[in-house]
Amino acid sequence: MGSERLWIRSIVNNNVVLAVNERGQERVLLGKGVGFKQHPGAEVDRRIVVREFVPKNKVIGNQRYAMLADVPVVYLEVVEAILEKFQELVHTELDEGVYLDLVDHISFAVTRLKKGLGFHNSLLPEIRTFYPQEFQVALYGLEQIREKTGFVLPEDEAGAIAMHLVNGELQYDNLNQATKTTLLIQKILRVFRDSIGVKLDERSLHYTRFITHLKFFAQRLFKDEMLDTDDRELQGLVRTQYRQEYACAEKIAAMIWQDYAIAIPEEEMMYLTVYIRRITRPDD
Numbered sequence: 001m002g003s004e005r006l007w008i009r010s011i012v013n014n015n016v017v018l019a020v021n022e023r024g025q026e027r028v029l030l031g032k033g034v035g036f037k038q039h040p041g042a043e044v045d046r047r048i049v050v051r052e053f054v055p056k057n058k059v060i061g062n063q064r065y066a067m068l069a070d071v072p073v074v075y076l077e078v079v080e081a082i083l084e085k086f087q088e089l090v091h092t093e094l095d096e097g098v099y100l101d102l103v104d105h106i107s108f109a110v111t112r113l114k115k116g117l118g119f120h121n122s123l124l125p126e127i128r129t130f131y132p133q134e135f136q137v138a139l140y141g142l143e144q145i146r147e148k149t150g151f152v153l154p155e156d157e158a159g160a161i162a163m164h165l166v167n168g169e170l171q172y173d174n175l176n177q178a179t180k181t182t183l184l185i186q187k188i189l190r191v192f193r194d195s196i197g198v199k200l201d202e203r204s205l206h207y208t209r210f211i212t213h214l215k216f217f218a219q220r221l222f223k224d225e226m227l228d229t230d231d232r233e234l235q236g237l238v239r240t241q242y243r244q245e246y247a248c249a250e251k252i253a254a255m256i257w258q259d260y261a262i263a264i265p266e267e268e269m270m271y272l273t274v275y276i277r278r279i280t281r282p283d284d
Contacts, residue, residue, distance in 0.1 A: 004022065005022060006020065006021050006029070006044040007019060007021075007044065008038055008039065008040050008041065008042050008044060010040060011039075011040070012035065012068055013035060014032075014034075014035050014036040015032055015033065015035060015036075015068075016029070016030055016034070016035060016068045017029050017035040017038070017044070027052055027053065028052070028053040029049045029053075030049070030068070030076060031050045031051070032073060032077075033048055034048050050080055053096050054096075068100070071103055071107050072107075074149055075106050075110075076103060078141065078144045078145055079099055079106065079141075081140075082102060082137060082138075082140065082141040082165075083098075085137050085140045089136065089137060090137070090169070092169050094165070094168035095167075095168045097168065098167065098168025101175070102161065102164050105160060105161065105164060106141075106161070109157050109160070110145070110151050113151055113153060114151075120156055121156035121157075124155065124156055124159040127162050129202055130185055130211050130215070131163075131165075131166055134163075135158060137161075138158035138160075138161035139158050141158070142157060142158050142161075163179065163182070166182075166215075170216075170219045172223075180218070180222060181215060181218040181222065184214075184218045184221070184256075185215065187255060187259070188214055191252050192248060194251075195247070195248040195251050196244070196248055198280050200279065206279045207279060209278070209279075210275050213272075214275075217268065217272065220268075221260070221262060221264075226264070226265050226267075226268050228265035228267055228268070234270065235267070235269075238270045238274065239273075242276075242277045245273045245274075245276040245280065246269070246273045249269050249273045250269070252264075253269060
C-alpha cells in the first residue's frame with residue numbers, strides 16, 4: 001500500500017470505505033475492520049488496508065463498490081488469496097476491476113449452488129488448455145472457497161474464474177472480450193490443423209508460446225492495436241522461406257476477415273508465420 005495519508009469520506013461496511021487523500025482524490029479501501037467503529041473524517045489505519053482502488057468512473061464505480069456492502073467478508077478473503085496465487089505463478093499485472101468481478105462472481109456462484117442450480121461451462125476444455133496457469137490459480141480458488149465456506153463448486157466454475165483472470169490480464173473492458181479471445185484461438189487452431197495437419201503437443205514449450213502469441217494477437221485485434229510496420233524486406237524473406245506456414249497464416253487471415261471483418265496487417269502475418277513455423281518444426 002502507499003504511504004499517503006487518507007481520511008474516511010463514507011463507510012460502505014466494516015471492511016470497505018470510501019476515503020480521500022490530501023489532494024481530494026478518492027480511494028476505495030478494502031481491509032478487515034477498516035470501517036469498524038469509524039466515522040467520516042477519521043484517518044485511515046493504513047496497516048489494515050489490503051487493497052486500494054482509484055475509481056475510474058465515479059458514478060459507475062461507486063455503484064460497483066457499494067455492492068461489496070452485501071458481500072460476506074470471507075469472499076473478499078478468498079479473492080485476495082486467488083490474486084496472491086496469481087501473482088506468485090503468473091507475475092502479470094491485472095486490471096483493478098478483476099477484484100470486484102471475482103467477488104461478484106464467487107458470491108453469485110455460491111448462491112447458485114445453494115439454490116441447486118447447475119452451471120455448465122462449454123469452453124472448459126479450451127480454457128484448461130489455453131490458459132493453464134490461470135486455470136491452476138482458479139482451481140486453487142475453488143479449494144479456498146471449500147476451506148473457508150464449506151461449499152464445493154464444480155470445476156466449471158474454475159473455468160469461469162480463470163476467464164475473469166484472463167480478462168484482467170488482457171485488461172479488456174468486459175468478460176465477453178475474454179470469451180471472444182478463447183473462441184478466436186479455437187478457430188485459429190482449427191484452421192491450423194486443417195491446413196498443416198500436424199498434431200500438436202499441448203505439453204510442449206512451443207505450444208505454450210504459440211498459445212501465448214495467439215492470446216496477445218487476439219488482444220491487439222479486438223482492441224484495434226495491431227502491429228503494422230513497413231519492413232518489406234523482412235516480410236518478403238519470411239514469405240519466401242516459409243511458404244507453407246505463410247499459406248496457413250493467409251487462411252487464418254481469411255477466416256478472421258470472414259468472421260470479424262478485420263484485415264490482418266502484413267507484420268502480424270509475418271509473426272504468425274514465424275510462430276507457425278516454430279510449432280511445426282521445433283528443431284529447425
